Amino acid sequence: MTLVGLPADAETASYTITSVEPGRMSNRDDAGVHTLPFDVEYGGRELTITPTAVETDRGIVLLDVGPGGAVDSLRTHLRALGYDLSDVWLVVLTHHDGDHAGGLADLLEHTDAVVATHREEAPYVRGERDPIKGDGDRYPPVDVDLELVDGVRIPTLAGPMDVVATPGHAPGHVSVHFPEGGLLIAGDALVADGDDPLSGPKPEFTPDMDRALESVAELADLEIEHIVCHHGGYVAAGADRIREIADSSR
Numbered sequence: 001m002t003l004v005g006l007p008a009d010a011e012t013a014s015y016t017i018t019s020v021e022p023g024r025m026s027n028r029d030d031a032g033v034h035t036l037p038f039d040v041e042y043g044g045r046e047l048t049i050t051p052t053a054v055e056t057d058r059g060i061v062l063l064d065v066g067p068g069g070a071v072d073s074l075r076t077h078l079r080a081l082g083y084d085l086s087d088v089w090l091v092v093l094t095h096h097d098g099d100h101a102g103g104l105a106d107l108l109e110h111t112d113a114v115v116a117t118h119r120e121e122a123p124y125v126r127g128e129r130d131p132i133k134g135d136g137d138r139y140p141p142v143d144v145d146l147e148l149v150d151g152v153r154i155p156t157l158a159g160p161m162d163v164v165a166t167p168g169h170a171p172g173h174v175s176v177h178f179p180e181g182g183l184l185i186a187g188d189a190l191v192a193d194g195d196d197p198l199s200g201p202k203p204e205f206t207p208d209m210d211r212a213l214e215s216v217a218e219l220a221d222l223e224i225e226h227i228v229c230h231h232g233g234y235v236a237a238g239a240d241r242i243r244e245i246a247d248s249s250r
């Protein structure tokens with residue numbers, strides 16, 4: 001189902017939003033976590049991008065934003081959940097890549113949210129360093145209010161949400177883990193848009209593949225029964241499958 005109300009010409013420099021699907025996560029019952037997937041055309045390819053909204057007592061924590069132009073899709077999804085963009089009080093960026101952080105400056109026109117990312121990612125988001133990938137053009141820099149480290153815990157309606165450092169795809173890449181629901185929001189530490197339902201990070205976009213695979217092995221030690229990937233969305237797979245990925249790439 002494609003939601004109505006999206007501008008047909010929601011176009012940015014390199015991304016075109018082509019459709020928004022409702023944030024339904026099958027086979028799960030954790031309250032308070034919602035995927036916000038939409039399709040974009042990027043470099044001639046159709047990609048599904050999946051930011052995630054987490055409900056808390058004080059509103060929404062948004063995990064990744066998406067590329068420039070994502071705001072309209074996010075608004076559509078949040079309204080379907082009974083929220084508005086202004087209800088986003090915290091944005092956690094898994095890393096600084098443009099398909100995760102490029103729409104952040106736009107989003108902050110609509111909400112006063114606190115911006116958090118790992119301390120290794122902050123200089124790229126702030127514009128003190130050029131993004132590692134891409135050809136020199138960058139998205140509008142944004143101030144980072146809070147620098148995260150491994151182990152930071154945020155209370156949510158789905159229980160505690162733990163920041164897990166998963167470097168490799170980016171120097172300060174983080175994933176988040178909900179121990180009570182056995183849910184991992186992987187960012188790009190794992191992907192779900194390839195031939196396999198779940199795979200390790202894409203080598204062509206991962207500057208430190210060895211470290212990224214160590215991160216995959218570390219994730220396999222967590223209680224995980226289901227996973228959301230920024231690329232590919234919800235996957236009904238858990239720690240066993242993550243362990244297989246880590247072992248097979250040794």
Ligand SMILES: [Zn+2]
Pocket residue numbers: 097099100188230231
């Ligand atoms: Zn990505």
